Amino acid sequence: MxxxxxxxxxxxxxxxxxxxxSPRVDPATRARVEAAMAELGYRPHRAARALRTGRTQTLGLVVSTLxxxxxxxxxxxxxxxAALRGYALTVVTLGADADVATAFERLAEQGVDGAIVLNEATERVREADLPAAGLRLVVVDAPQDDRFGPMPSSSPVPPFSPVPPFSPVPPFSPVPPFSIVETDHAAGARSAVEHLLALGHQTVHHLAGPAGSFAAAERERGWRETLAEAGAAAPPLVRGDWTSASGFAAASALLDGGATAVFAANDQMALGLLRAVAESGRAVPGDVSVVGFDDVAxxxxxRPPLTTVRQDFDTLGGRAVAVLVEGIEAGATVAFETVxxxxxxxxSTAPAPSPGR
Structure with missing residues (x-):
């Protein structure tokens, strides 16, 4: 240096x-320093920086499965x-029976500065003791139960008042001991159901995700609420496990139930459903309209191109990292954001088929 x-x-x-x-450097000076760094082959030494700052510039990621x-x-x-902010990433997968507390212990042993917990794994955060003080958390798609009181639903919202990280939280506190960044799953489901109802379908069947998934539960909630507000009956839902195979297996129950419109909780299950409809001799969207969720690549x-609800994974991951890093570098704040x-x-969607078709 x-x-x-x-x-x-x-x-x-x-x-x-x-x-x-740091923003406290004028552009001309920054360019001169960066040119000198390039000429000399300078690279920051992560271990030396950790000794000086007490931080490893490493984030943890906890996920049930990849x-x-x-x-x-x-x-x-x-x-x-994380890479854009100069942080490395350590990933811990839980598997079917792993304990999230063990994952936190492993991350703490590796000296990570904070961790992000994804999707299905967030449910286990509620069941586990909170990690040791100093390991800040951001959970993606976290259930908001009564233990932490009601959370605002607008998108985005200002951060809550600063609180010490992982301090004891009394019952019904409005501030959980970690930050939450989530997709507005219920609103996405609403847009899918409203689209199908506007095409003249009397109701919309739902191919739901697995029980215990926050995202699946929120998409189901949006489906139910939208049908109720429209005065349409909610057919019995059929549940899959996110895979296209489960969508294929669930198709017979949906088709036997007379479905002309199906909202699938993700695109993979919608793909299996498309195959099953074709093999039954029916057509999408002529006989059955299908909407998915995620908008995968x-x-x-x-076949046909899928109507779907786009989930912005890049923004969701970027905001989770930003909230975590800002907490690490600027002090402990607890935030709630919705993408x-x-x-x-x-x-894959069209007007409802005429009666008797």
């Missing part, structure tokens, strides 16, 4: 500010956002 400062004609403190992306498309997309988004290439969804209309 001293060599860089000498080459650029600045102080060591200025070099430090450039390395740490087999699902949503979780793998979130891993990519979090890894990209291949959704536009399904909106967007309905993408393609070729």
């Amino acid at each position: 001293a060599h860089v400062a000498a080459r650029a004609g600045v102080s060591g403190q200025t070099v430090s500010r450039v390395v740490n992306a 087999a699902s498309v949503g979780n793998s997309r979130m891993l990519q988004a979090v890894a990209d956002a 291949d959704a536009a290439d399904y 909106p969804t967007h309905l993408v209309v393609r070729g």
Whole structure:
């Protein structure tokens, strides 16, 4: 760093500010320092920085499984956002029977500065003792139960008042001991159901995600509430496990129930449903309209191209990392943010078939 400062004609403190992306450096000076760094082959030494700052510039990620498309997309988004901020990433997968407390212990042993907990794993945070003081958490798609009181629903909302990290939380406190960043799943489901009802379908069947999933529960809630507000009866739901195979297996119950419109809780299950409808001799969207959720990269290439609710994984992962890093570097604040969804209309939905067709 001293060599860089000498080459650029600045102080060591200025070099430090450039390395740490401080805004307190004018653009011309920053460019001169970065040029000197490039000429000298300078790279920050992570271990030395950890000794000096007490931080390892490493984040943890806790996830139940990486087999699902949503979780793998979130891993990519979090890894990209962490790298942009100069942080490394350590991943712990829980598996079917793993204890989230054990995952926190493993991350603490590796000296991570904070952790992000994804999707299905967030339910286990409620069941576990909170991690040791100093390990800040951001949970993605966390259930908001009565233990923590009602949470605001607007998107986005200002951070809550600062609280010490992981201090005891009395019953019905409005502030949980960790930050929450979530997709507005219920609003996404609403847009899907409203789209199908507007096409003249009398009701909308639901191919739901697995029990115990916060995202699946919120999408189911949006489906039920929208049908109720429209005065439409809610058919018995059929549940899958996020895989296309489960969507294929669930199709017979939906088709036997007379479904002309189905909202599937994710695109993989919708893909299995499309195959099953075709094999039954029916057509999508002529006989059955299908809407998915996520807008995976291949959704536009399904046959027919899938109408779906786009979940912004890049923004969701980016905001989770931003909230966590800002807490680590600027002090402990507890925040709640919601990332909106967007309905993408393609070729898998059409007006309801005429009676008797």
